Amino acid sequence: MENDTNSGNTYHKIKTFDQKNWVSENLNYKKDSGSRAWILHRISGIALVAYLFLHIYSISPLTQGEVAFNNKMQTYSSPFFMVVEWFLFAFVLFHALNGIRIVIVDWADGAKYHKQLYRLSWVFGVILFLAMGAIMFAHELKNLF
Amino acid sequence: MYKYKASKDTGSKSWILQRITGLALVVLMIGHYILMHFQPESGHTYAAVLARMQFSWYRIIDLTFITLGMYHGLNGIWNIFRDYKLKQWAKISILSALIILGLAFTAWGYSVIFSIPYINSISGN
Numbered sequence: 001m002e003n004d005t006n007s008g009n010t011y012h013k014i015k016t017f018d019q020k021n022w023v024s025e026n027l028n029y030k031k032d033s034g035s036r037a038w039i040l041h042r043i044s045g046i047a048l049v050a051y052l053f054l055h056i057y058s059i060s061p062l063t064q065g066e067v068a069f070n071n072k073m074q075t076y077s078s079p080f081f082m083v084v085e086w087f088l089f090a091f092v093l094f095h096a097l098n099g100i101r102i103v104i105v106d107w108a109d110g111a112k113y114h115k116q117l118y119r120l121s122w123v124f125g126v127i128l129f130l131a132m133g134a135i136m137f138a139h140e141l142k143n144l145f
Numbered sequence: 146m147y148k149y150k151a152s153k154d155t156g157s158k159s160w161i162l163q164r165i166t167g168l169a170l171v172v173l174m175i176g177h178y179i180l181m182h183f184q185p186e187s188g189h190t191y192a193a194v195l196a197r198m199q200f201s202w203y204r205i206i207d208l209t210f211i212t213l214g215m216y217h218g219l220n221g222i223w224n225i226f227r228d229y230k231l232k233q234w235a236k237i238s239i240l241s242a243l244i245i246l247g248l249a250f251t252a253w254g255y256s257v258i259f260s261i262p263y264i265n266s267i268s269g270n
Contacts, residue, residue, distance in 0.1 A: 042225060049218035053246075056211070056254045063260040066191040073189040089178075096174060099167045106164065132178075 033118040037098050044095040051088060082136060089132050090125070097121035156227075159220060166217040173210050198261045211254040219247045 061072045075081070101117045104110035110117055134141065197203045226239050 045218070045221045046225075049222055052214050052218055053250055056250050056257070060253065060257050062191070062194060062257050066195075069191040069194075073191075077189055092174060092178075096171045100171065103164050103168060 033115050037101070037118050040094060041098050041102070044091040044098075047088075047091050048095055051091075079140075086129075086133055086136055090129050093125045093128055094121075097125050159224075163217060163220055163224070166213045166220075170210075170213055170217055173206070173213070176206075177210065195261060195264070198258070199263060204258055207258055208255060211251055211258075215247045215251050219243045 058072070058076065061069045098118075098121055101110065101114065101121050104117060105114050223240060223243055226236075231239070
């Protein structure tokens with residue numbers, strides 16, 4: 001009992017497999033900013049790779065000359081695609097800002113303040129996202145007001 | 146004897162390249178967004194693309210962008226797969242699929258850029 005405060009005594013806390021909630025208690029990642037950043041970085045990364053393939057496909061009509069390309073671009077300039085592009089920018093923003101955070105954590109002792117960096121990247125991200133929306137939809141916004 | 150059969154490559158090169166390419170992509174992406182969205186016409190008309198592509202520097206930047214983006218993206222996907230314990234055959238087939246897909250789409254992007262003609266302004270067009 002006198003060893004209870006020592007670090008070597010954690011074995012008692014490990015649950016066994018037949019416990020009902022073992023998976024959710026032991027195999028779930030702690031829902032903290034670090035793991036949220038990790039999973040969001042992955043999701044946005046996968047989405048951006050998918051978009052990169054799509055992007056090469058979407059600009060390939062450049063080889064078919066001016067008319068074909070301009071026609072394709074006309075469809076991509078529709079409001080629907082613009083909103084999609086806007087949300088694509090959200091993915092780019094998160095991945096870029098969190099990527100900078102990762103580099104700071106790796107190379108600039110950022111592990112000490114990675115949570116603050118995570119919050120800061122969200123602040124910058126939301127500001128830039130809204131700013132991009134204002135730039136992209138400047139014409140539509142002018143018509144609204 | 147404990148002898149590792151795995152590769153001696155610890156992944157440190159891939160790790161550092163992922164950071165370097167990532168930082169480069171952030172810089173390139175800022176330029177890309179300013180060019181494409183600050184003036185929407187500049188990214189969405191053939192004439193604007195053609196005019197831009199008269200400067201070889203733009204072509205070089207675009208080729209770099211495709212290459213770095215493809216490397217960074219597919220290396221990232223591969224890193225996700227590496228987090229899971231995969232059978233050897235699965236590793237080999239996933240990695241080769243990613244490499245083939247990456248090379249094919251990079252080549253496609255390159256060919257699109259190279260297909261844009263240089264207009265000879267001296268001949269009086």
